[in-house]
Amino acid sequence: MPPPRTRGTGLRHRLAELRGPEVPAKALDARALAALAANPGCRRRALLDGAGVNKAALAGALGAPSAFGQSQFAFTRGNAFEAKVKADGGAELLRLVHERLDRRAEPPGGARVPELAATGPAGRTARTELALREAAEARGEWTLLDHPMLALDVAGSPAYLEPDAVVVHPDGNWTVVEIKSFPMLDGSADPAKVGAAARQAAVYVLALEEAADRLGASGAEVPRVRHRVLLVCPKDFSNLPTAAAVDIRKQRAVTARQLARLTRIEDIAAALPEGTCFSPELPAPALTAAVESVPASYAPECLSACELAFHCRARSRASGAVTSLGRSVRAELGGLSTVEDVLSAARGMSGDPDDPAVAALRRAARLRAEALAAKEAVPCP
Numbered sequence: 001m002p003p004p005r006t007r008g009t010g011l012r013h014r015l016a017e018l019r020g021p022e023v024p025a026k027a028l029d030a031r032a033l034a035a036l037a038a039n040p041g042c043r044r045r046a047l048l049d050g051a052g053v054n055k056a057a058l059a060g061a062l063g064a065p066s067a068f069g070q071s072q073f074a075f076t077r078g079n080a081f082e083a084k085v086k087a088d089g090g091a092e093l094l095r096l097v098h099e100r101l102d103r104r105a106e107p108p109g110g111a112r113v114p115e116l117a118a119t120g121p122a123g124r125t126a127r128t129e130l131a132l133r134e135a136a137e138a139r140g141e142w143t144l145l146d147h148p149m150l151a152l153d154v155a156g157s158p159a160y161l162e163p164d165a166v167v168v169h170p171d172g173n174w175t176v177v178e179i180k181s182f183p184m185l186d187g188s189a190d191p192a193k194v195g196a197a198a199r200q201a202a203v204y205v206l207a208l209e210e211a212a213d214r215l216g217a218s219g220a221e222v223p224r225v226r227h228r229v230l231l232v233c234p235k236d237f238s239n240l241p242t243a244a245a246v247d248i249r250k251q252r253a254v255t256a257r258q259l260a261r262l263t264r265i266e267d268i269a270a271a272l273p274e275g276t277c278f279s280p281e282l283p284a285p286a287l288t289a290a291v292e293s294v295p296a297s298y299a300p301e302c303l304s305a306c307e308l309a310f311h312c313r314a315r316s317r318a319s320g321a322v323t324s325l326g327r328s329v330r331a332e333l334g335g336l337s338t339v340e341d342v343l344s345a346a347r348g349m350s351g352d353p354d355d356p357a358v359a360a361l362r363r364a365a366r367l368r369a370e371a372l373a374a375k376e377a378v379p380c381p
């Protein structure tokens, strides 16, 4: 008799069925985990990510391939900039950490830069945690961890994450460093890109907090993981590094909530029709039906965060959903959820006139009609 299936193995089996026979689970990386926080209400994304579905392959099989990924040029330029920031034992990077985050500490005259090489992600994670422990014991010194490996528990399995750097301050606190190749002009950068970097850094902070807890469980003093991370970018149009402290408390809270929801993907999976499968081997109509059986909440932000964006945008537009116009427009329209409802309310054919959204739409429609009538009344020169 086969052994009874536990809740965990039952869920794993169900998720494997959703991926399709012989389709390996796609490991979640920090970018994917961070993107969960970009659209926290999307059950479709939560399920597909939780099940380890390769969304890029799925989007291709649906006939709506994503336009994701960095160009080779951007990749090379990014690597060159990161190498410059970390040159000379990270002297410039540590100077920026001191200047932007910890002016009360002794300026870093040098730093410990432990070797973190090991075999496999689990081995590299263990090596990183050992280095963090040694740094905690070396109070009063700066330590730079270059590309450490961190583990974050995601739905019961470890996701391995590799931040650009983690700095251990002389007081034992830990800071995540994100190095990006988009420019910081006059001290500020593109808010959308900063937001994406903050969400990614929040994932690293959560993973570091788990590492800190493990350190504490072994009897050591639990270090504080700072919730202000350092974002390093090229200054203006040069290749010189500059940096800003970014408060990631909000992104951290949203991501933590999303990760907790990921562990409840069995509820979403349970609501799916029997036999639902997302294997890219299936014909497009069957795949479309499978994807559409999971509720989504498309917003224009998806275009920069999710591989399924072109598919979801097309479906959202086809159904006339106002969310495809953006979350702020959606919020302004109250209970009116489709473009058809909005037009009907504006024309006075439906809607409660005391509803502020309906009243505003009718006023706007009246003003538009008056403007058009005035334009037509002006004689041609």
Ligand code: SF4
Pocket: 039, 042, 043, 044, 045, 296, 297, 298, 299, 302, 306, 307, 308, 309, 310, 312
């Ligand atoms: S693109 Fe689709 S699946 Fe992805 S987050 Fe947006 S609505 Fe959800």
